[in-house]
Amino acid sequence: MSDESTTGAYVTTGQEFDRDMNYIPDRITRDSSQWPVEPGRYRLVAAKACPWANRAIIVRGILGLEDVISLGLCGPVHDRRSWTFDLDPGGVDPVLGYERLQEAYFARYPDYPRGITVPAMVDVPTRAVVTNDFPWITHDLFHEWRDHHRPDAPDLWPDDVRDEMEDVMKRVFTEVNNGVYRCGFAGSQETYEAAYERLWTAMDWLEDRLTDRRYLMGDHITEADVRLFTTLARFDAVYHGHFKCNRNKLTEMPNLWGYARDVFQTPGFGETIDFDQIKAHYYVVHTDINPTQIVPAGPDPRVWTTPHGRERV
Structure with a gap:
């Protein structure tokens, strides 16, 4: 579900x-x-x-x-x-x-x-x-x-990288977009730890992939970036604590954090992110994970507008 x-x-x-x-x-x-x-x-x-x-x-x-x-x-x-x-x-x-x-x-x-x-x-x-x-x-x-x-x-589905992009999006969906939920809704310590390992294997793969390319498929934003971005935007505010994806914060991964801010600051992306609504949804609706329905005050959203330095890539 x-x-x-x-x-x-x-x-x-x-x-x-x-x-x-x-x-x-x-x-x-x-x-x-x-x-x-x-x-x-x-x-x-x-x-x-x-x-x-x-x-x-x-x-x-x-x-x-x-x-x-x-x-x-x-x-x-x-x-x-x-x-x-x-x-x-x-x-x-x-x-x-x-x-x-x-x-x-x-x-x-x-x-x-x-x-x-x-x-x-x-x-x-x-x-x-x-x-x-x-x-x-x-x-x-x-x-x-x-x-x-x-x-x-923008050309969100460029022909010259289409096959590779499909593979990237599949891995992003199964291991990251859905991976954070697999951690958050695990029903046992064993399933949680397996999910946690899968998630961070994929996060490390993304960190490495973004070392020498500005976006997931190269120099331009594609559908793959849209699909990854919406998870990254929620990572520190929700998934890190609420879903126990807490090996480290997004802000502690230099390439992914720079990339996430770069996309956030691109017209059409950051203005769709409402951190108050995001936190209200997860922390209030998921009463089996957060029975008190207390919504955390942080993190400070202003960090998303700090320089990202991705122009060098």
């Missing part, structure tokens, strides 16, 4: 964390008869607290799709039923008219049995969810919506 769902992720005694990757498989594509690319038709519902949704917010922005796909934002703390629109006046999304994202899922699947996850693409005319398959959402924002990108939009 995903912690970004209404059902949540829970520590199951003796077991290893296993993420539920069964999402609504529909896609919005140029040649689709049911869900065609159509400016103004869809609404991306996301939450700044969620790393998977954070990806979609970033990609929509850096590709210049703000006037093509509207954005609805849920608050950071949800209950077991659904993410809610408590950031909006009256707690109602102004476009969909919903108080809960759950309503968009039920508009299409009245007996939807799985967790209500963000990000979700919603069809505005029917107010029904189209897909919540987060890896495909950002993939398709690039490939299928290209006719609507701004002229200077």
Whole structure:
């Protein structure tokens, strides 16, 4: 299960964390008869607290799709039923008219049995969810919506490194994006220590990879950087302590820390990060890990705007 769902992720005694990757498989594509690319038709519902949704917010922005796909934002703390629109006046999304994202899922699947996850693409005319398959959402924002990108939009999926990038993204997802959750929701000392070892093997690999290249795939930001960044942005504030990923802090890894600040300071990235919402989500929602629901005061977010020195790479 995903912690970004209404059902949540829970520590199951003796077991290893296993993420539920069964999402609504529909896609919005140029040649689709049911869900065609159509400016103004869809609404991306996301939450700044969620790393998977954070990806979609970033990609929509850096590709210049703000006037093509509207954005609805849920608050950071949800209950077991659904993410809610408590950031909006009256707690109602102004476009969909919903108080809960759950309503968009039920508009299409009245007996939807799985967790209500963000990000979700919603069809505005029917107010029904189209897909919540987060890896495909950002993939398709690039490939299928290209006719609507701004002229200077970055090439997030460059052909010359595509095969290697797929391998890098797979390792980043299994070992880092999901690896921190594997540590945090481990059900035994044994599964935790195995997860911890896997995570730090991958973190050391990334530290080494970034020694002589500015970004994961070279001189330019790609989808791989988007996917890694949202985990790194949460690392010291949440994963280091809350998920027990505490061999060292991100700030103690020179290449990764410089890289993370470099990406953070790139237009379209840092402004999507809300540390108060991030901490509120993890420390309040995960009551089995943090039963007091006390939200830590630190760390100081101003460190993210300090010089990164990555120009030399």
